[in-house]
Amino acid sequence: MLLTYVDAIRQALAEEMRRDPAVFLLGEDIGIYGGAFKATAGLVDEFGPARVVDTPLAESAIVGAAIGAAYTGMRPVVEMQFMDFIACCFNQITNFAAKSHYRWGAPVPMVIRGPVGGGVHGGPFHSQNPEMYFAHTPGLKVVEPATARDAYGLLKSAIRDNNPVLFLEHKFLYRRVKEEIAEDGPAIPLGVAAVARPGRDLSVITYGAMVQLALETAQALAAEGVDAEVLDLRTLAPLDRGGIVATAKKTNKVLILHEDTRTGGIAGEITAILQEEAFDDLDAPILRLTSADTPVPFSPPLEAAFLPSAEGLKAALRRLARY
Amino acid sequence: MTPSPELTAADRGANSEREWFEDLRLERHAFTIRRTRREGKVVYEWSGEITDPPPLRESGSLDRAQCLEIYRFLLMNRIMEQQLENLYKQGQVVGGVYFGLGQEGNSVASAYALDATDWMAPMIRNQGSLLVRGFAPRDVMMQYMAKAGSPTGGRDGTSHYGDLGPRRMISPISMLGDLIPVMGGICMGERLQGRNVAAMTWIGDGGQSTGVFHEAVNFAAVQNLGLVLVVENNLWAYSTPLNEQTKVADLALRARGYGIPAVVVDGTDVLQVYDACRGAVERAHGGGGPTLIESKLMRMKGHAIHDAAAYVPPELLEFWRRRDPILRFEQYLRQKGWLTAEAQQRLVAEVEQFMLAERAAAEASPMPDGNTALSGVYCEPGCHAVQPRFEAAAPALAAANGGAHLTAVEGDAPHLR
Numbered sequence: 001m002l003l004t005y006v007d008a009i010r011q012a013l014a015e016e017m018r019r020d021p022a023v024f025l026l027g028e029d030i031g032i033y034g035g036a037f038k039a040t041a042g043l044v045d046e047f048g049p050a051r052v053v054d055t056p057l058a059e060s061a062i063v064g065a066a067i068g069a070a071y072t073g074m075r076p077v078v079e080m081q082f083m084d085f086i087a088c089c090f091n092q093i094t095n096f097a098a099k100s101h102y103r104w105g106a107p108v109p110m111v112i113r114g115p116v117g118g119g120v121h122g123g124p125f126h127s128q129n130p131e132m133y134f135a136h137t138p139g140l141k142v143v144e145p146a147t148a149r150d151a152y153g154l155l156k157s158a159i160r161d162n163n164p165v166l167f168l169e170h171k172f173l174y175r176r177v178k179e180e181i182a183e184d185g186p187a188i189p190l191g192v193a194a195v196a197r198p199g200r201d202l203s204v205i206t207y208g209a210m211v212q213l214a215l216e217t218a219q220a221l222a223a224e225g226v227d228a229e230v231l232d233l234r235t236l237a238p239l240d241r242g243g244i245v246a247t248a249k250k251t252n253k254v255l256i257l258h259e260d261t262r263t264g265g266i267a268g269e270i271t272a273i274l275q276e277e278a279f280d281d282l283d284a285p286i287l288r289l290t291s292a293d294t295p296v297p298f299s300p301p302l303e304a305a306f307l308p309s310a311e312g313l314k315a316a317l318r319r320l321a322r323y
Numbered sequence: 324m325t326p327s328p329e330l331t332a333a334d335r336g337a338n339s340e341r342e343w344f345e346d347l348r349l350e351r352h353a354f355t356i357r358r359t360r361r362e363g364k365v366v367y368e369w370s371g372e373i374t375d376p377p378p379l380r381e382s383g384s385l386d387r388a389q390c391l392e393i394y395r396f397l398l399m400n401r402i403m404e405q406q407l408e409n410l411y412k413q414g415q416v417v418g419g420v421y422f423g424l425g426q427e428g429n430s431v432a433s434a435y436a437l438d439a440t441d442w443m444a445p446m447i448r449n450q451g452s453l454l455v456r457g458f459a460p461r462d463v464m465m466q467y468m469a470k471a472g473s474p475t476g477g478r479d480g481t482s483h484y485g486d487l488g489p490r491r492m493i494s495p496i497s498m499l500g501d502l503i504p505v506m507g508g509i510c511m512g513e514r515l516q517g518r519n520v521a522a523m524t525w526i527g528d529g530g531q532s533t534g535v536f537h538e539a540v541n542f543a544a545v546q547n548l549g550l551v552l553v554v555e556n557n558l559w560a561y562s563t564p565l566n567e568q569t570k571v572a573d574l575a576l577r578a579r580g581y582g583i584p585a586v587v588v589d590g591t592d593v594l595q596v597y598d599a600c601r602g603a604v605e606r607a608h609g610g611g612g613p614t615l616i617e618s619k620l621m622r623m624k625g626h627a628i629h630d631a632a633a634y635v636p637p638e639l640l641e642f643w644r645r646r647d648p649i650l651r652f653e654q655y656l657r658q659k660g661w662l663t664a665e666a667q668q669r670l671v672a673e674v675e676q677f678m679l680a681e682r683a684a685a686e687a688s689p690m691p692d693g694n695t696a697l698s699g700v701y702c703e704p705g706c707h708a709v710q711p712r713f714e715a716a717a718p719a720l721a722a723a724n725g726g727a728h729l730t731a732v733e734g735d736a737p738h739l740r
Contacts, residue, residue, distance in 0.1 A: 022711040024515060050515060050721035056545055058538035061504040065542060068508020068522070071487055073711030074515060076508075091535075095496050096505065103479045104494045106487050107702035109709050138700045162702040162709050 003181045005145075006174040008152035009039050009113070013077065015184055016159045017047055020075065023159055026053040026062055027079030036081045037115055037174055059088035063112065067097050070108045075159055080114030083168060084128045097164040098139030107162040113155070115171035116144070117209055117259055118291075118307055122171075123298035129208075129260040129291075134166050135237040141190055142237040144168040146211035148179040150234055153188030161190060170209040177212070191235045193243035199229030202253035202284075202320050205244060205270055207233040210257045210308065217313045226321045236266055244270055245277045252283040253320050257308060262290040284323035289316050343579060346587045347595045349377045352619060354642060356564050367564060369636035376646045379655045382594035384601065387661045393435055393593060394656060397649045398674045400427040400451035403460045406682050407467060411628055415686070417469040418480055423448035425623030426557060428648025429590040430525075431455055433553050433618075436600035437523055438608075442509045444493035444502045444524040445482050448555070448622070453482060457490045460678055464685035472688030476695060499530030503539035503552060510548035510607070515721050517714030521607035523551040523600070528568050529560025531577070540613065544581040549607025551600060552615050555590065557622040562634045575617035583613050590620030591648040594655070610720075620648070 003011055017023045024047075025040060031054040034041030044052040055062050059080070066076035080086050086093070097108045118127035135142045141163055145151040151169065158165040196211055197218050204214040211232045218228035231247045233240065248254050254274060256267035267288035274286055289308045297303050354371025361368070385393070404422050411420045423430055430451035437443055445452045450463055458474070465473035466480055474484035485494035493509070495502050506522035513520045526536060531554055543550040554574045558565050571577060578585030586602070588595040596618060603614035621643035625632035656662035662670075699706075714720075 021713060021717075022709075048722065053511075053546070056538070056542055058542055060501070060535045061507070061538035061542035064501060064504025064535070064539060065508030065511055065546075068493070068505040068510075069512030069515070070508075070709075071493060071505070072509055072512030072516065073709055074512040075709070076512075091498050091501055092504070095498055096501055099496070100494070101702045101707075102700050104475050104484045105699070105707065106485060106494065107707045107709055109702075141701075162704075162707065 001181055001183065002178055003148050003152070004175050004178045005148045005151050005169070006037055006039050008148040008179070008181055009155055009169060010041065010043070011181065012152045012155040012159075013040065014043060014046065016156060017043070017051065022073060023075045023077065024051040024053065024069070025077050025079065026055050026066060028055055028057055028062075028081050030054060030079050035079060037171065039169075040079065059085055060092050063089040063092040064096070066110045067092065067100070067108055070110045071106060075109050077111045077113060077159060080112060082126050083114045083116040083130055084125050086112065086114070086130055090133070093134065093140070093164065093166075094137045098137045100139070101163065102139055108164045109162045110164045111155070111158045111167050112164070113158075113167035113169060115174070116168045117170040117172055118296050118303060119172045119209065121298060121300055121303060122296070124295040127296035129168075131166070131168055131236050132260060132264055132266060135266065139164070140237060141165040141235065142168065143190060143235050144170065144208045145234060146170070146173070146196070146208055146232050148177055149181055150188060150194070152181050153186060154190065154234060156187035157190050160187065165190070168208070172209045173212070191238040191240055193234055193240035194232045195229060195247070196232040197228065197230040199227040199251065201227045201251060202255065202317060203229045203231055203247040203251045204255050204257055204317070205231045205233065205247065206257040207236065208259060210259050213308065213310060213313060214257055217310055217317065220314065221317055224318070226317060228317060233266075239266075239269070241273055241277070244273055248274050248278040249281045252281055253323060254282070255287040255289060255316055255320055257289045257313065259291055259307060261293050262288070263293050265290050284320055287316050287320055289313055343584045344575065345585070345599075347380060347599055348587060348589045348619070349380050349592070350589070352642075354639070356558075356566065356636065356639065367634055367636055369638040371638070371642070373638060373642050373645070376591070376651060378658070379592050379594050379651060382598050385594065385597060387659070390656060390661060393431055393597075394652060394662070395670065395674065396431040396435070396451055396454055397427050397593070397652060398671060399454050399460065399678070400431060401649060402674050402678045403454070403463060403681075404450065406460070406678050407464065408628065410464065410468065410682070416467045418467070419627040419629055420467055421447045421481060421627050422624045423450055425621050425643060425648065426555060426590065427451050428593040428652060429553070429555060429596050429618045429620055432593045432596035433523065433525070433600045436597050436604050437521060438604070439489075440491070440518070441521040441523065441604060442491045442493065442506065443522070444485070444495055444506055446495060446502075446525040446527070446555075447482055448557075449525055450482060453492075456492050460681040461685045464682060465688050468685060468688075469690065470685065470688035471691040472685075477691035500526060500533035500535040500539070503536055503550070504542060507539055507543040507546065507548040507550050507613075510543070510550060511546060514548075515717065516711050517717030517720050519549055519608050519610045519720065521549045521551050521604040523553065523604070525553045525555050527560060528554070528556045528558065528565050528574060529563065531574055532568055540581050540583070540615065543613040544583045547610065547612040549610075550613035551603040551607060552613065553600065554615060554617045556617055556619050558639075559622050559632075559635065561626040561630070573617060575615055578615040583615060585615045585617065587617045587619065590618035591643070591646040591651055593648060593652045621646075
């Protein structure tokens, strides 16, 4: 099947629900309406309103209910209409779910999925990348696929995982990328990065929609004789330290690219890992290209100035290549 | 503003024909607490009359053996907390200790109303409920002492533990109100597997002010979940009295805003508490949805052991001292002829002996090995099985669930018909 990123998510949900009666969905407008981005379109018809639950507009109650259901052995998948609204249920996620297994040995097999990211002029409350609040919280897993096939395979693993998993879907990709995906295809393990483009001269470590930018830029730079490797992290927690160190040891030059804002972004953590584990292999300072430390602005020229750009990435990679 | 706690707002006459509001009390607690200034200091002032309480309200559903079992749990609760206070004073406790003095009747009788297949999540003052649910006093003590043998192996303290196994108890977290949606989710998960269960938790007059309380009660109402929410109105949220927490005189009135039934009980009357909770539990088992129970009582100690509660007017304490839930229940048992003075003394001595043995066991547990701090953040493959138990009836019950909120569109809430 040729599936877009959002179709792949729906396909994974449906297959997991068919495979395992413990999987059920809850969220706002996910039933008859099929979700704000139609990620759950048609699922209520196949699985019924008891397993595709339209909830009141109450993020804490939704996540709390998912935690409770998970304690009884179910595998709830929560949709956040926009991941920006995850701030409303921060306590349920970081204090209830994340600490549960550590404190009293009670696993919380739960997925919270929904759209993140900018580039679609959504403004300050419909464009954010909240991954680092959660990557910083022990007990949570944080996943952000960059391709349709990864969205499909990683979501399957997230649903089968016995821990709370935040599954961040980049809304810019929902209908912009598509891939051939086999029915009942394999799950892709969490915590394993993928080399999206092999290269010899330098490495771009990135994830989410920025993988597309990195691939396009790498293609453009190939004409200039710069052979860039692109490492797609796919999972931010747990982070694939081995994959990160391996690409640095291979190319000896690293740029970390993310759409999240700069301060406290995953780039800082990756930089620290490379200092600790690959210092002798580095031929250049580690660079980072990120969004600016501002809220996500609404107007297209403002948002363009906020986000990492192709030109900015090209310039940074040329600089890195010169070392 | 009407000063509160003044038990006048629930107009029993006007509400009596409505099924949604039931008041089991035999007396109104007529007093007020007012903030005023005395000799340059801001203080709370009492006005009212210190009266004696009426006898308990006859239950009719609890027999002699059950009542004596409840009485034993009440004694265990109180004597255990006396031992906790001793442990604290001897420096054997890490951090603070929280007490439920004056609230034991509510903690024990509410938890006693649950079936073994129901679920429960305690709050900090419900240590009696832990005993009813099958945890031992040594577990409670070791949690406070941060011992290796504690239910969390020293990873957390106080009543922050649970058991997904036979005791079906969910661990609370410190943030108030956050247990409520989780308990609703328990009912949802169980129903998807083919069982209507009750899930009980407690919240205080302070915790009821949180946003998640509102979200969760509304969610449980709309989804028709068997939540049994006992609102312990103990008049103080740390140092803040009820009338600075809310303008609602009877916290149970809030249930009307969610379209769910409510019951008000005297929280020092064990039999009222049991009857209200058992009714709610049975409603949950029948698929009748959530119930809110307001239990009026008094926190007879400070917020925690460090808090002398000097802000509480002494008359208020005297008023409630006369309503000690254990003494009131004792009198009931005596009048029924179910407990002689000799039997009572024997039982107290037996529980005291038992508690000393529990304490010795708790003291004997070592402190945890520091290295154990680093494991268990994630549930790794093989460490815990996540195992739903589907009943044959699961699809039917799940379908009824889907229909539950559709009926609400057609008319009034199901319980009003």
